[in-house]
Amino acid sequence: MSSQAWMVWPENFAVSFLVMALLAMAFMYAARAPMHGLLRSVGHALSGPLRMAARWLLAAAAEVQARNRAVLLAHGKHEVGQRVEREFERLGVIVQRELQGYPALQRKLLDEITRIEEDYKKCGEVPPPPPEWTEAVAAVANVKTGGNELVLRVLEEIKRSITSIHDKTLADYRRSYERRHKILESFMPFWRSVDKNLVQVEQNMARLQANVRTVDAHMAIYEQINEGTDKAQHALTVSGFTQFATSLLVMCVAAGGAFINFKLIALPMSEMVGAGDYITHSLRTSEVAALVIIFVEASMGLFLLEALRITHLFPRIANLNDRLRTRMLWIALTLLVILAGVEAALALMRDMLISDKQALLQSLSTVQPVAHDGWMSSIPTAGQMLLGFILPFALAFIAIPLESVIHSGRTVGGVFVLALLRSLAFLMRVLGNVARQMSRVLIKLYDVFIVVPLMAERMWKGSRSERSSKLDVDVDLERTHA
């Protein structure tokens, strides 16, 4: 088909284009109303389902959020409840340990206080008052001698008697004070004992108070969770994320350990299961067997920690009675020790196989073998054996971060699902609006193409309305005149 086939006048492009444009315009003007309707319908057809999907996604997001909240709060409640329980247990132990001897201590304190009181009372005894005749002596002393020798002699005699009595009384008094001082001196050990006991009581009380404060803090969190406050939810979510990240990091470290473990036992495993069997193109059965052993070790570690009630991934194990649980603990531990022993032996075999292979390759090559120092070359062997024995036990502890990842994964996953649902809802809403606006833009664009007939129509309608309004005015005037 020629490119000029559409031309009405093949030799005149401009006229042909003009005629075609006019024809198109006429056709588009005629089809204006149905085309507007079609564009509007398409816009609605696209935007309607998108908006509906956005609404559904938002509703789903709200439901997920509610579920997340419920799960998060329930989990947090359980966790904090357990923590409070543990704190109470600790508190009980402290009370039992520190305050069980409190009645005896109190009795001891009371005894000591009573004794001190008695001694104090003994100290409080005043010396006997001077005899009453001292007043008579004072009266005699006031007697005027008047130079009478007899009186002087009597007075001197009285003075001598009084002086001797005074000396005696003073000596008695001093002796009495000396005795009291001795009693007071004997107070000291009792005072020290009382002081020490009181300090101990004070320390116990302070420790108890600190623990009670911790319980109070946990209880406050528990109450917040119980009330379901946003603050508690936010704190639990943040805690979940932190826990997830930390556990994941530990899991990565454990994966590194598992890789080293795998390297240690993969080669010697081919001595047991053969090196010629393949599971995939490049993956030997011996390598999978090595991995299975590592998985079994990790499982045994998991059961061991479950039996010890450190982790709680299997409620059935946690619900076992103590006798069965202890049995399970010993079985898991025994298997773990056996597997660790097997690994140590495999690590030794690996070293031997590698040495043998090296010797063979050196004998096949023209290069002479290098002499090795005896004890130096045994260090890697010993190291491999040690690693082979230790790594299974280290891997056993993977159960703890695994449990943490599983529990916090619910929170993290829930948050991500929520974010995804909300993002999708937003996207749907945006797309719905874009579709609706696009239909409007297309309607306007359609009118732009047929702007000439539209202007003609507007002008015609304008003149017609003017004429009709003028006619209306004339009719009104006629009616007014009438």
Added chain:
Amino acid sequence: MKRRHFLAALPAAVLAATGCVDSRSHTNAVYMLVDTSGTYAQEAGKAQVIINYLLGSLQAGDSLAVARVQSRSFSEKDIVAKATFDSRPSQENAQKRAFRERIENSFRAVSGSRFTDITGGLIQGAEFLNETGAGSKTIIIFSDMQEELDKVTQRDFPITLKGIRVVAVNVVKLKTDNIDPRKYMGRLEAWQKRVETAGAREWRVINNLDRLDAILARG
């Protein structure tokens, strides 16, 4: 043992548990023809280097046979040594040591044969390789690729080398090749055509003995 093996082993453990294992053979089988005819018998020392390389490269479960190319080579008697290496690495190493000793003893006093029956050796090699059932089969021809047959021996018929890689190693140039290199090229082209017509998976010529890794490399 690479890290990706460890990572690949995780899903593979699941596959193994469900019984979805790869039943195809992943072993290699190599049949090496060593030309001991005429002056080429002097090159036997180089052949031992290649055999040592193969012993170092082949893994547990792989098979290796070394045969001489003589006046008539379609015979089991021409196989100097053959072994399928044990799946246990310790036994595998012992087998390789024994194999090397046997080869050393055999090549200590090599007497050159009058004629060179490469085709007979190829047929014998194909038979051995097909019997092993290995996943990858390779015939290494350590020769100048100049076939010389007596008048009685019949070898001008189509042979079958389906699924087998054929690697010609140390194809030395003859005096006549030096005069007219087209003879050398023509000889190699004729062998390539014959081998490919026989259904061989690959034809390769390796003259640089420092690049022996290409012997077992696929494709």
